[in-house]
Amino acid sequence: MHDIVIVGAGPVGGALALAIADADLDVVALDAREEGAAPRGDRSLALSHGARLIFERLGVWSRLSAAKNAVTPITTIDISQAGGFGVTRLRADEQEVPALGYVVSYLALQRAIDAELARTRTDLRFGAPVKAVDGTPSYAAVTLTNGNDAPVTARLAVVADGTGAAVAGVARERRDYGQLALIAKVWMAAPHDGVAFERFTPNGPMALLPESDHYGLVWTMTPAVAERTLALSDDAFLGELAHHFGARVEGFARVAERKTFPLALEFARPATTSRCVLIGNAAQALHPIAGQGFNLGIRDAFELAQAINTTARDALGDRAMLSDYAARRLVDRYAGIAFTHGLMQLFASDWSLLRWPRGLALTLLDAVPPAKRAFTRAMLFGLS
Numbered sequence: 001m002h003d004i005v006i007v008g009a010g011p012v013g014g015a016l017a018l019a020i021a022d023a024d025l026d027v028v029a030l031d032a033r034e035e036g037a038a039p040r041g042d043r044s045l046a047l048s049h050g051a052r053l054i055f056e057r058l059g060v061w062s063r064l065s066a067a068k069n070a071v072t073p074i075t076t077i078d079i080s081q082a083g084g085f086g087v088t089r090l091r092a093d094e095q096e097v098p099a100l101g102y103v104v105s106y107l108a109l110q111r112a113i114d115a116e117l118a119r120t121r122t123d124l125r126f127g128a129p130v131k132a133v134d135g136t137p138s139y140a141a142v143t144l145t146n147g148n149d150a151p152v153t154a155r156l157a158v159v160a161d162g163t164g165a166a167v168a169g170v171a172r173e174r175r176d177y178g179q180l181a182l183i184a185k186v187w188m189a190a191p192h193d194g195v196a197f198e199r200f201t202p203n204g205p206m207a208l209l210p211e212s213d214h215y216g217l218v219w220t221m222t223p224a225v226a227e228r229t230l231a232l233s234d235d236a237f238l239g240e241l242a243h244h245f246g247a248r249v250e251g252f253a254r255v256a257e258r259k260t261f262p263l264a265l266e267f268a269r270p271a272t273t274s275r276c277v278l279i280g281n282a283a284q285a286l287h288p289i290a291g292q293g294f295n296l297g298i299r300d301a302f303e304l305a306q307a308i309n310t311t312a313r314d315a316l317g318d319r320a321m322l323s324d325y326a327a328r329r330l331v332d333r334y335a336g337i338a339f340t341h342g343l344m345q346l347f348a349s350d351w352s353l354l355r356w357p358r359g360l361a362l363t364l365l366d367a368v369p370p371a372k373r374a375f376t377r378a379m380l381f382g383l384s
């Protein structure tokens with residue numbers, strides 16, 4: 001029996017594996033993907049300053065920032081709403097941090113984590129898709145999809161597979177927002193200078209994240225609007241962007257790689273079961289409106305690593321350890337879920353009566369330094 005089996009060595013499972021690599025433990029990590037691959041393609045991740053600090057400790061950050069165009073610092077976030085008053089600008093220098101966050105290529109991050117993991121004793125197995133994770137009072141059993149191998153057993157199974165689909169006995173809450181995220185790469189006439197834009201429109205929120213020499217666009221909309229918008233010519237699409245961003249952003253020049261994915265809030269309740277714990281997107285998948293989801297997942301990994309590193313081998317995965325971990329994560333998890341869901345209700349609604357409070361909130365945020373600082377800190381470090 002192993003001490004720990006990690007199902008899914010993506011950014012969150014991989015970060016956990018790195019954070020416990022120096023403990024004297026027998027750890028095996030199973031991932032369905034082939035080495036160096038990213039499931040469902042590359043994407044832009046918005047990392048908080050807090051997540052950067054965690055990746056620095058894990059030795060991933062220096063490798064990542066050495067890769068060409070893999071990290072783009074966000075120096076300013078400009079938040080506004082279409083057809084209403086109220087604008088706020090959050091700036092890194094006001095918060096005395098080098099950047100408000102970073103836009104990072106998922107693929108580059110995964111490669112940096114894989115390379116660091118290869119230097120450790122962790123038994124990392126690629127091409128190992130998991131079919132089921134079952135817990136008993138004394139061990140967890142992980143069954144692989146292919147082959148006739150006996151299940152992999154461990155004192156503790158950590159599920160970081162992005163969905164939690166393989167785990168039996170976990171209740172999941174799901175709220176479908178009835179929206180899709182349309183993502184694309186957009187080039188501007190002038191350099192972005194690290195300025196990110198978040199804009200609330202009647203159709204839903206949209207964001208421009210500075211990445212390398214372009215912006216990563218994330219635009220939420222209903223499936224019907226998405227179908228029409230995807231079908232537009234490049235010029236007509238750029239015209240729509242200019243229309244929605246108005247005077248806040250000008251100079252849309254080129255667009256490429258338009259695609260959509262569905263948006264929902266989904267979380268495990270609780271994120272632990274017998275001998276098993278879910279972390280990252282397997283524990284909670286959030287709407288990207290506030291950029292909280294991935295950062296919350298990295299904090300899951302970091303906190304769980306601390307719990308593992310301070311628990312005696314015999315007690316790994318027992319009920320006391322798992323309930324203690326769940327209690328420690330409770331506030332951060334539910335605050336992240338509630339903050340994201342609340343923003344979604346407040347800003348994604350086109351109920352015109354809400355425009356006033358929305359505008360007021362944005363104006364107050366800009367005018368009242370402590371409130372602005374608190375909001376920025378929540379975006380930077382999370383809510384706990």
Ligand SMILES: Cc1cc2nc3c(=O)[nH]c(=O)nc-3n(C[C@H](O)[C@H](O)[C@H](O)COP(=O)(O)OP(=O)(O)OC[C@H]3O[C@@H](n4cnc5c(N)ncnc54)[C@H](O)[C@@H]3O)c2cc1C
Binds near residue numbers: 128129261282
């Ligand atoms: C299509 C898509 C687009 C997104 N775009 C954005 C974006 O633009 N910005 C943003 O901030 N966030 C985005 N997200 C969310 C972001 O990708 C997640 O927050 C982040 O990837 C979570 O990391 P994770 O390690 O928990 O899960 P994942 O990144 O999903 O990693 C899961 C890992 O588990 C492995 N795995 C899966 N199933 C199995 C199995 N059965 N057996 C073994 N291994 C398995 C996978 O190969 C993978 O390596 C997007 C998500 C999706 C699905």
